Amino acid sequence: MNIWEMLAVFVAGISAGTINTIVGSGTLITFPVLLATGLPPVTATVSNALGLIPGSISGAIGYRAELTGQRSRVLRLSVAALIGGFTGAVLLLALPSTAFETIVPILVALALVLVILQPRISKAVQRRRGREGTPARPDGGPLLFVGLMLASVYGGYFTAAQGIIYLSLMGMLLDDTMQRLNAVKNVLAAIVNSIAALFFLFVADFDWTAVVLIAVGSAIGGQIGAKIGRRLSPTVLRVLIVAVGTVAIVQLLLR
Numbered sequence: 001m002n003i004w005e006m007l008a009v010f011v012a013g014i015s016a017g018t019i020n021t022i023v024g025s026g027t028l029i030t031f032p033v034l035l036a037t038g039l040p041p042v043t044a045t046v047s048n049a050l051g052l053i054p055g056s057i058s059g060a061i062g063y064r065a066e067l068t069g070q071r072s073r074v075l076r077l078s079v080a081a082l083i084g085g086f087t088g089a090v091l092l093l094a095l096p097s098t099a100f101e102t103i104v105p106i107l108v109a110l111a112l113v114l115v116i117l118q119p120r121i122s123k124a125v126q127r128r129r130g131r132e133g134t135p136a137r138p139d140g141g142p143l144l145f146v147g148l149m150l151a152s153v154y155g156g157y158f159t160a161a162q163g164i165i166y167l168s169l170m171g172m173l174l175d176d177t178m179q180r181l182n183a184v185k186n187v188l189a190a191i192v193n194s195i196a197a198l199f200f201l202f203v204a205d206f207d208w209t210a211v212v213l214i215a216v217g218s219a220i221g222g223q224i225g226a227k228i229g230r231r232l233s234p235t236v237l238r239v240l241i242v243a244v245g246t247v248a249i250v251q252l253l254l255r
Contacts, residue, residue: 001209005037013051013214017221021059021186022229023163026052026218028247034210045092045158047210050197055218056190062226066183073174074184076139078191080149085192088156089199116242140173147173148188155189156196163189182229 001009012033016026027048034044060067067074139145147169155162166185167178174181200206 001037006209006213008033009037009210009213010217013055013217014221014224015217016052016214017055017058017218018225018228019221020052020055020163020189020218021062021222021225022182022232023167026055026221027158030214034207037210039207039210040205042092043205043207044210046197046200046204047206048214049089049193049200050206050211051214052218053190053193053197054215055222056186056193058219058222059225060183060186060190060222062223063179063183063186063230066180066230067187070180070184073139074187077145077148077184077188080145081152081155081188081191082195084149084152084154085156085195086199088153088158088192089196090156091153092157092196093204140170144169144173152188152192155192162192179230179232 009030012030016030018026019029020026030048030051031044034048035041039047148166151162151165151169154165163185166188167181170176170181170184171178
């Protein structure tokens with residue numbers, strides 16, 4: 001890489017770390033930049049996954065206040081993230097790149113629909129629970145566990161819009177605020193990135209220059225994203241998720 005390419009990757013890392021902490025889909029910024037520097041797609045994906053780990057951890061730390069009281073929930077859902085993230089990393093090296101390209105835009109579009117309808121769905125679920133006298137499960141039950149595990153498979157494979165899918169699933173199945181769910185999302189994303197990256201370290205090619213630049217940039221971006229994201233109202237956060245997700249779908253379809 002020349003100096004301008006290195007600067008572009010660093011700035012992309014800051015941007016990705018910021019947007020990943022607030023919503024997700026930061027990979028849609030870093031991945032094209034890495035490809036533009038001449039890295040092969042799989043090498044770019046692996047380098048990106050390694051580089052975004054500090055950003056995910058930084059974002060989770062920035063949201064630590066919202067994680068208060070969610071220890072048991074996070075521990076349970078982290079198991080789903082571990083299993084799914086490792087499976088997705090294996091699939092990245094085992095399957096042709098076209099295997100997921102068809103289904104990814106559909107998954108993101110479905111997640112956006114769920115985010116938009118989440119307030120109505122949540123109210124309907126609460127009314128039903130009220131009639132039946134069954135309280136909401138604080139961990140979302142088996143449905144959320146399986147859903148997040150499948151989302152983590154996708155996250156270990158590519159990561160773009162992974163956070164949007166997490167938020168849509170948790171928003172439907174957990175009775176909690178968007179900010180607290182966003183905090184959990186950041187922890188799960190950090191776990192998926194870390195387990196996938198650990199696997200890639202031993203079996204895949206990556207570019208250390210790209211990894212370091214994205215790592216430093218995303219760590220800075222994670223703190224920026226936490227400061228911005230925590231100030232957003234649930235409605236604004238939901239609108240931002242839909243906007244970013246729409247851009248993600250367009251980019252994925254045009255690739």
